[in-house]
Amino acid sequence: MELSFLEQFKAYLSADDITNIKNANDEVINFGKTIKVACIGIYNNGKSSLLNVLVDDFEEKTFKVSDKRETTTSKEVAKNGFTYIDTPGLNENDQDDKVVFDTMHKSDCNLFVHNVAGGEFTEAEVKSLEKIKLNWNNPKDFINQTVFVLSRIDEIGNEADITNTENKMKEQIKKIYGVENPMFIAVFSKRYQKGKIESKQTLIDKSNIENLKNEIKNLSTKRHNDILKTKESRLNSAVENARTKIVNLLNSKKSSRDTKVTQNNNYDSNLNSDISSIRSTLSSKYRTLNNI
Template sequence: MYISSISQYMNNRLDLFEELIEYLQSGIYELNKLYNVTCIGIYNHGKSTLLNALVNSLDDSIFATSDKRETTESKAYQYGDILWTDTPGLNATKGDDNVTMKEVRKSHLNLFAHNLSTGGLNQQERKFLQEIARIWDNPKQFLDNTIFVLNNFGGQDENAIKDVEREITSQIQTIFGAEAKVDMLVVSAKNYQKGKQDNKQMLIKQSNIKQLYTMIQGKKEQFSKDDIMSRRLMKKLDIEIDKRKKELEECESDIKKIDRELINEISKANNKIKSYRQGEI
């Protein structure tokens, strides 16, 4: 009984270390993984078209676009050294929101696509941001890693654009705090695609897609500098190691218990032998 307990203890110990090694390996995988840019937003606000423009898919062939609800699952596509991910529209269904939330958790940078001609953020968009502000460990970090992309479908005039920008900034600050810094850019993905197809430099320039691309690259470089992922990983590792330590301490206390039981057994056996010698048995 004693020997088998010891071997069980050793096996437990080995299992724990194996788990820890697996965990470290998954961490290394995470560090090596591509920079992930995820596009989120309400259905039909131009998410897929925006991603097509960013990956130079001028005929919308990479990310499905349509007036129908087209994207019901996420789709990821590598272009350059970035993994671009399209998500289902917010609040099309509850399941879609969960898919999107999972993608946002994995992503390094979010593009929050919003159709400018609808005015400020609607209730569904605010609800999604409120949920993030409620459940995120560090909601400010979400904002640092998010660009609000206002899709200018209808060529709104400058004053109307300024009004919407102000309204959205104030809506975001209501949710994330008055000090919250909001990265925002007005773009026209369709104009970019048209400009590229017809070689119209003015359309390309005014579409702001290149500025958005530069902003994304800037965020990416900042990310490598800060090495957020490795800091996140170190924090996770600390927690994991603490957990393992606790489990090992429990094993140790089990071993001590077995020790005490063994000593007890030995002294019982000793007493029996003594009694035997004294002719009591």
């Protein structure tokens, strides 16, 4: 969209309104150049560890990893046609949640990372899923563009336990979103890291990381048109919001100008009536004085 009109109306808009329109426009213009993947989830669940392997950083320098709460801002890194975005842990505070939600609104696909060693979704995760639902125009879209990634599978002895937990989580999602069969994949970032460092293909295959990459690609191809439509409708609503704001502001200026005109007209008419009354009084006095 040609945005030169913003210059003309900038006196009527806030810096935030203008940034919103420009960002939404950039999203539409740049759509398809890269697939934006947001990594979300509760803190310490392995989001940054997963992103490091997705960008082939086996020294974990790109996205900071720690066993305490670490990521507090969103960070983007582009690699092989994808832009991976790390986010702060969900459900810690409103400010962090806002960073995550803003990031998700820009992303084409989300990876919801869950620590499967702790069982099904925790209370904090359920709360976050409910909050995301409230922040989404069409909540089913969130599920359709999200892959639920089970991390820390090495801490679970039995594969059946992973399937069991996955089924419980699907029930939890169904209860909140009414969606059956969301996408799930269990990965082991550290095994992929080791496989790459030691050139062991079996470890790479068993880590499921390549499958995850394919899932992301399939998902973004499948949802190409829907994602573009969402971005276009976000741009339209940003422009529509600005238009409503300008019209309201102009109407309120016009109404205050009309009030002033009415006040001036009243003043003029009172003044004219005073002048004629003074004139008539004076001329009558003049006639009296002169005994006319």
